[in-house]
Amino acid sequence: MTDIPALATLEQPVIALEGIGKVFPGVIANADVDFDLRAGEIHALLGENGAGKSTLMNILTGIYRPDSGRILLDGVAQAFNSPVEAIAAGIGMVHQHFKLVRAFTVAENVHLGWKETPRLASAQVLEARTRELSERYGLAVRAEARIDELSAGEQQRVEILRVLARQARVLILDEPTAVLTPSEARTLFKALRAFKAAGNSVIFISHKLDEVLEISDRVTVLRGGRKVITEPTANCTTTKLAQLMVGREMVLGGLREAMTPRDEPGRVVISLENVSAADDRGRAGLIEASLPVRAGEILGIAGVAGNGQRELSEILTGVRKPTSGKVLIEGVAVEDPSPALFLDIGVGHIPEDRLRSGVAPSLSVSDNAVLRAYTEPPIAQGILFKPGAADTLAREIAADAEVTLPSLRTPIRNLSGGNQQRLVARREMRIARLAIVAAYPSRGLDVGAISTLLRYLIDLRNAGVAVVLISEELSELFDVTDRIAVMFKGRVMGLFETKDADLETVGLLMGGQTKPATAPTVEAA
């Protein structure tokens, strides 16, 4: 690309990781990983879910301690005991899930836990300092706004500004574009290039190949916790990176073939007619959505997370009540939708935020496993609840989900996110006689588990169950859906037959841009 990387090889790397190893009970997260970061480069860290990218960076920033290997900072061995020590040494990380205080203003968040924060400072002083920082680093933020008024992209800018304000020279970004619209991503890339031009370095964690090719100077690919290769990006192509990343034939292949062809559209089992709903803060979350959900079909919901998908999935399962419009089940308008009603008719729901609404973290695995079945025999008998029968069902669900449990009495929060996800998915599949609404079911799972899960959704579809699959992975949606609806800012922007839809049109709609007039789309109502 440029001659900067060539020059930089002569210099000492800013950060060098040598032979890093980390083992969690039953899992090798990192094994013998070498990694180096030069001054003035953007170094992409590429790999599937569970490849060990986040673990490696958590070791670098002092969240985890490595079992073996060492960290060199400017050629000197260094070990951080906490992220606070890492940031003091100029290494700052922006996590996938933002760590901001939602009830505080932008200015307060930027100054929180910072030794340069004036001891006595009015809101005006903090805001003025924030505006100054915002200009210096070219990151537009509204200093006086509260975090929970901000979009995901704005929150991310606050996180980055927080890190840069502390004079970071190394910025680590974990899946930074996952929550951004295309235009917000472009703004981010511009800021990263400016940061690099000033001689600083960026580690860019991602599993999106096109982004990596666009922004990075070098790429390191991790697979199964080990380093596969480090290459200048100029030598890479999408195909090459995909092969290196997966390292075997794509497991996701063959899904389309597993879907039995349908001759005619399935009957509409749940239907929304001009439904609007408020979000948790009382603002318009879902706006006049009309959507038919058909038996024996997988309906994909595409869109950047946070554009009304939560409200939609909760309307489709009775958890949230519409403020206007009609919800119809088998053609009959439901007077007072409730979770119990949707449970009765056999609608499963894999919610997007499991810890918040899908499980009770402090209760046992057994108690959580029977959440959908506790009212009926064998778990209930009259007014009685039978813990023994609950354990039996929990064991069955765990076996189906291929989760090995230390004990059924363990609080479910002690399981990994992936295992919680599998248990919830299996629990919901058991009750899905009519329909299942799956919100981001593949989050936190590795490719093998995703494949199993998608296959199971396909089996349900083939058996005549209506499946709603909410996802931000367009490739996943194009692989397994019969129709795709696109959501943006609470509205359903379009509904396509998957076989007639093209990536370009769907991608544009996700960013709120109207489709090109020439696009061959079929409105299927």
Next chain:
Amino acid sequence: MSGLQSLRLVRVSAVSGRRILAARVISFIAALAVGAVVLAACGFDPLHLGTQILKKSLGSRFGLEDLGLLLTPLILTGLAVTVMMKIGLWNIGADGQFYIGAFAATAIGLFVKGPEPAMLVLCFIAGAAGGALWILVPTLARAYGKVDEIITTLLLNFVALLLVYYVATGPWRDRTTGTVASTGRVPYEMPDFFGSLHWGFVIALIAPVLFGLLLRYTKWGYEIRLTGANPEAAHYAGIPVRRRMITIMLLSGAIAGLAGMLEVTGTVHRLQGGISNNYGYLGVMVAVLARGSPVGVIAGAALMAIILNAGIILQTQGLTTAAVLALTGLIMMFTAVADQFAHYRLVRALPVPAASAAAG
């Protein structure tokens, strides 16, 4: 990089009950040790005082009877608070509900005539209903208006206290003996079964066990546990969250009211201003000691009863009430600190490979 820096405290999220218990035992001993040092410095003989407490509380029949009489209200108010904790709410108003339970039972006792067993049942119902009634407004405000139940339940305590003072010194004042601060004797009495210890003690022992069984072995109990652990998940599971919350709050009030009724009909036999003896507030401490376990309430109440009893004995030995209160506070503070410390583990921080740094 010095030796001091190589150790640090790390918070662990899940702590075993055994670890908590160990921390508590250590803290209890530590609190007693600190108290002993202070007492010795003031010229008392801590060893002598300690043996006096053991002899007079646990070592004699009267001591045990007194302990049982203290335990009865403490278990019930502790249970009342624990019941609400199970659904994620705080009942700071057990004192007020206790007063109203006592008030209602006294009203029946003074103004309704009938055979004793039937009247005791009526007092029982009136006491529980009075307690439930006293928490009704906080309950509805919480369920329908999301009004903080901590504030509302607390404030109603003062209303209940003043109401009882008013009737005890005014309209219901005992005119036969001429006392100025209490009502006449309530003619119906809980039967005794061990000296002066009445059957209310047995009721108090059964109640937490019964509630624990309900939680574990009924559908309703499962719904309460789920609602308390995560209301959103409970809503998602189709549980009427608001209705469960209302039931639990009223049940909590009824249990505290029952404690008041038993105090009148079993122990004091009159309604008077100080009848609650702060049992409602002590119930909050008992519940915290029990850490949400209904059966644990019995153990928490036992510790509290021993401390209260010890306090009375220490006063007879020449200590002031202030000193006794300070000792009680010391034990409570140490216990709270121990619970926090049980969450921390000392780990060796990552050593820096200094030698290899120079080599590399």
